[in-house]
Amino acid sequence: MCNVWSGSALLQDEPLVARICQAVVDAVEVPVTLKIRTGWDRQNRNALTIARIAEDAGIAALAVHGRTRADKYEGEAEYETIAAVKASVHIPVFANGDVATPQQASHVLAATGADALMIGRGAQGRPWIFREIAHYLATGELLPEPTPDQVATILLGHLEQLYAFYGEQAGVRIARKHLGWYAKDRPENTVFQQVANRAESAQEQLRLVRDYFEALAAGERMAA
Numbered sequence: 493m494c495n496v497w498s499g500s501a502l503l504q505d506e507p508l509v510a511r512i513c514q515a516v517v518d519a520v521e522v523p524v525t526l527k528i529r530t531g532w533d534r535q536n537r538n539a540l541t542i543a544r545i546a547e548d549a550g551i552a553a554l555a556v557h558g559r560t561r562a563d564k565y566e567g568e569a570e571y572e573t574i575a576a577v578k579a580s581v582h583i584p585v586f587a588n589g590d591v592a593t594p595q596q597a598s599h600v601l602a603a604t605g606a607d608a609l610m611i612g613r614g615a616q617g618r619p620w621i622f623r624e625i626a627h628y629l630a631t632g633e634l635l636p637e638p639t640p641d642q643v644a645t646i647l648l649g650h651l652e653q654l655y656a657f658y659g660e661q662a663g664v665r666i667a668r669k670h671l672g673w674y675a676k677d678r679p680e681n682t683v684f685q686q687v688a689n690r691a692e693s694a695q696e697q698l699r700l701v702r703d704y705f706e707a708l709a710a711g712e713r714m715a716a
């Protein structure tokens with residue numbers, strides 16, 4: 493990013509951000525959204541300036557990750573800057589950074605006044621997080637964790653969609669990182685992940701996933 497002067501490195505060159513936003517907005521018919529960090533480093537938190545530049549250029553909505561570029565992924569995201577951005581523009585603002593539970597989602601929405609949340613790592617291997625958050629925001633109650641059967645159904649559907657979207661060869665490869673993310677919460681899944689990583693075809697990958705969850709369900713029946 494920074495070597496080729498793109499992405500978060502651009503925060504250092506505000507006139508260039510304005511030109512790029514304007515050029516993209518002028519070039520396309522669809523709404524253009526922008527995602528930024530809070531600044532280049534903690535001494536140069538210019539998210540407010542960039543947000544106004546974006547709004548003036550016709551950007552339709554803005555997502556803000558509550559870290560500077562220099563923060564990388566270290567420390568905790570801060571939400572004060574996102575709140576300040578939200579208060580200073582009229583376009584919708586999405587708060588982003590470290591939202592991994594329904595309670596955090598509720599806290600970040602309240603702390604920032606943002607119109608929506610953007611969730612990255614919290615959704616990796618847990619795509620049901622959106623349902624959990626929506627339910628909690630609507631009712632104040634936490635949904636139970638999905639059962640292994642439900643996880644299997646979601647995962648198999650996810651794999652099918654990866655093959656359909658990327659084609660089998662790339663889909664199988666890309667699916668490996670998702671299998672790792674689905675497996676990350678349960679230590680016993682590591683072995684499964686290693687086996688699944690060896691699968692070279694969609695058929696084999698699906699079979700290994702089905703076998704694994706069937707064995708898991710059989711183990712639970714035996715334990716019960």
Ligand SMILES: Cc1cc2nc3c(=O)[nH]c(=O)nc-3n(C[C@H](O)[C@H](O)[C@H](O)COP(=O)(O)O)c2cc1C
Pocket residue numbers: 527557588589590591610611612613614
């Ligand atoms: C695997 C991965 C890939 C990412 N790719 C991009 C990207 O291409 N563009 C971008 O703006 N942010 C990217 N991000 C950053 C996320 O969009 C997000 O800002 C960051 O992970 C903080 O949100 P989170 O705490 O919900 O993960 C990526 C993050 C991860 C973990």
